[in-house]
Amino acid sequence: MTTLALTGSPLWYASRASGTLALILLTAVVALGIASGGRAAPHRVGRFEIGLLHRNLSLLTLVFLAVHGVTAVLDPFARLGWAVTVVPFGASYRPLWLGLGTAALDLLLAVIVTSALRRRLGVRRWxxxxxxxxxxxPLALFHGVGTGTDTRLPLQLWLYAGCLGTVVAAVWWRSAEAGPGRIAGRLLTAVAATAVPVVLGAFLAAGPLQPGWAQRAAATTILLGGGR
Known part of the structure; x- marks a missing residue:
């Protein structure tokens, strides 16, 4: 019987776990928002209940994102500063992949702030x-795939596949239930949703699933991080 040695610090494991949970919750938020919008909204459940669930999941996502960012900064391995939690592509450690996660967080914060000011902004702006x-x-998804050192684990790959399948299924459901009209827009949305798994699969095959991905990501750090 073999055992798996835990070589990382508790902060590292906390960062990875909270990031994974945040991705799962964000997937649920996005899929729920897509599938319950417009004519695709279910008739057996009130819009108030759906809206309340959507809001609570969004807030829970932000909680785990905050834990993910704080534990990543406190972890002494990457030596990140607090600025990288809000300023994309400014880290010396894997700046591209960390920057995608920061950009995703900034977008979500913009959504939360404008939701609080919804009455003042108006429905269209909101x-x-x-x-x-x-x-x-997708920014959060590629952040996890590109940054995570456990991307090659089968369980993690199945998790990413589940997130992809959930969102793509929600998009196709929304397109199918939208009714007649706006065929071009519906087709464009369906094609864009299908393109994400294709791009991600090609990236996985050429990058994180290949031996030496950590070193290749470190080379990107040297190029973008001022030689550190």
Missing amino acids: KAVHWLAYAAW
């Missing part, structure tokens, strides 16, 4: 900013 949440999801 909806325009609210769409940023959908852009935050």
Whole structure:
């Protein structure tokens, strides 16, 4: 019987666990927002209940994102500063992949702030900013895949596949239940949703699933991090 040696610090494990949970929750938030919008909204459940669940999941996502960011900064291995939690692509450690996660967090914070000011901003402006949440999801997904040192683990790969399948299924459900009209927009949305798994699969095959990915990511750090 073999045992798995735990070589990382508790902060490292806390950062990875909270980041994974945040991705799962964000996937649920995005999928729920897509599947319950417009004519696709279920008739057996009231919109108030759906809206309340959507809001609570969003707040819980931010809680785990905060834990993820704090534990990553406190972990002495990467030597990150507090600025990287809000300023994208400013880290010396894997700046590209960390920057994607920071950009996703900034988009979600913009959605939360504008939601609190919804009455002052108006529905149109609020909806325009609210769409940023959908852009935050692929950024968070690629952040986890590119940064995570456990990406090659089968369980983690299945988790990413589940997140992808959930959002793509929600998009296709929304397109199918939208009714007649806006065929071009529906087709474009379906193609964009399908493109994400294709791009992610190609990236995994060429990057994180290949031996030496950690060293290649470190080379990106040298190029973008001022030679450190």
